Amino acid sequence: MTKKTALLAVANGSEETEAVATMDTLVRGGVQVTMASVERTLQVTASRGVRLVADVLIDDASLQERLFDAVVLPGGMPGAEHLRDSAELLSILKRHAAAKRIIGAICAAPAVTLAAHGLLDGVHATCFPSPAFRGKLQSHPGVDEPVVVDGHFITSQGPGTALAFGLALVQALCGTAQAEQVAKGLLVSMPAVGASAQ
Amino acid sequence: MTKKTALLAVANGSEETEAVATMDTLVRGGVQVTMASVERTLQVTASRGVRLVADVLIDDASLQERLFDAVVLPGGMPGAEHLRDSAELLSILKRHAAAKRIIGAICAAPAVTLAAHGLLDGVHATCFPSPAFRGKLQSHPGVDEPVVVDGHFITSQGPGTALAFGLALVQALCGTAQAEQVAKGLLVSMPAVGASAQ
Ligand SMILES: [Cu+]
Numbered sequence: 289m290t291k292k293t294a295l296l297a298v299a300n301g302s303e304e305t306e307a308v309a310t311m312d313t314l315v316r317g318g319v320q321v322t323m324a325s326v327e328r329t330l331q332v333t334a335s336r337g338v339r340l341v342a343d344v345l346i347d348d349a350s351l352q353e354r355l356f357d358a359v360v361l362p363g364g365m366p367g368a369e370h371l372r373d374s375a376e377l378l379s380i381l382k383r384h385a386a387a388k389r390i391i392g393a394i395c396a397a398p399a400v401t402l403a404a405h406g407l408l409d410g411v412h413a414t415c416f417p418s419p420a421f422r423g424k425l426q427s428h429p430g431v432d433e434p435v436v437v438d439g440h441f442i443t444s445q446g447p448g449t450a451l452a453f454g455l456a457l458v459q460a461l462c463g464t465a466q467a468e469q470v471a472k473g474l475l476v477s478m479p480a481v482g483a484s485a486q
Numbered sequence: 487m488t489k490k491t492a493l494l495a496v497a498n499g500s501e502e503t504e505a506v507a508t509m510d511t512l513v514r515g516g517v518q519v520t521m522a523s524v525e526r527t528l529q530v531t532a533s534r535g536v537r538l539v540a541d542v543l544i545d546d547a548s549l550q551e552r553l554f555d556a557v558v559l560p561g562g563m564p565g566a567e568h569l570r571d572s573a574e575l576l577s578i579l580k581r582h583a584a585a586k587r588i589i590g591a592i593c594a595a596p597a598v599t600l601a602a603h604g605l606l607d608g609v610h611a612t613c614f615p616s617p618a619f620r621g622k623l624q625s626h627p628g629v630d631e632p633v634v635v636d637g638h639f640i641t642s643q644g645p646g647t648a649l650a651f652g653l654a655l656v657q658a659l660c661g662t663a664q665a666e667q668v669a670k671g672l673l674v675s676m677p678a679v680g681a682s683a684q
Contacts, residue, residue, distance in 0.1 A: 305503070338510065447510065
């Protein structure tokens with residue numbers, strides 16, 4: 289089987305645990321993760337000062353031609369705003385949403401990044417459970433679950449749910465057995481995923 | 487109050503979630519964290535490919551003069567071996583252990599790094615629950631708790647317990663109220679810490 293692929297977008301002010309725990313979980317699941325910076329440099333400084341080095345810049349020509357199996361967005365502020373304001377990332381998100389590839393977002397990112405571009409219209413999604421963020425999820429603002437899967441959208445709530453978010457992505461990309469194996473190595477249980485039904 | 491300080495040692499092959507979630511939690515708690523690379527470069531590649539940029543090299547002269555409130559070691563292989571093999575880190579660990587500063591270690595690090603230097607002799611500690619690692623904790627190999635506090639030693643088990651490990655460190659450094667506040671923002675419960683009594 290070909291390796292599944294994921295694009296993980298990061299910015300200055302991205303939440304480091306959400307970015308890193310998610311990538312860790314995906315890589316453990318066998319997914320080939322490309323970390324892309326929406327800043328002008330490969331190195332970004334995350335919300336609590338952790339410095340990460342991405343593989344590519346978001347405007348790298350190679351990214352505009354590739355179709356990943358998933359595009360994944362960490363939260364953190366102002367990271368989620370920087371993700372929102374990247375025209376290149378928006379183009380990638382729209383292309384992947386149209387191709388029904390998996391779009392994953394956690395914490396501030398569902399509200400601040402995806403919803404701002406109308407990408408969650410009609411989608412059951414969750415985000416960091418603060419009124420300010422929840423209010424931006426206009427279609428279904430009340431979903432309070434660690435991880436919510438609705439079609440090809442997978443959303444989650446915060447640092448404490450980042451491994452569960454990663455496992456839900458591995459499950460969607462590589463199957464339940466693979467995700468269960470990864471969960472064991474991480475010393476966590478498989479997440480109870482919120483219902484996607486109305 | 488002066489800011490509490492922590493030294494977080496990292497290496498090529500350190501477990502990224504353990505390093506980053508712990509730093510994230512400490513910084514949220516108000517601790518000033520210095521990330522030190524035991525490699526020859528500030529940039530290290532963690533066990534699943536995440537690239538982190540440290541603040542200083544472990545042989546930086548300034549480190550040999552400073553007394554931190556805590557020294558913290560992530561697990562991951564071969565990262566924990568690289569930590570074990572750093573003479574500069576060993577000198578720092580011995581000096582901080584003698585001064586009864588907090589020594590934190592998670593996953594492979596209690597077994598592979600601390601126990602290898604006799605630093606856990608007579609200490610109740612936990613580590614990643616595999617027989618190979620547990621066998622190295624000769625004094626008390628049976629402790630199977632997410633986080634164990636024994637005197638100034640705080641040990642933990644793996645990626646899934648990294649936020650709990652960070653919270654136990656914040657609790658020890660900055661008090662329970664502060665740790666509870668951080669736990670809320672992370673969307674996790676406060677860890678049930680393993681008893682340190684015999
Ligand atoms: Cu966040």
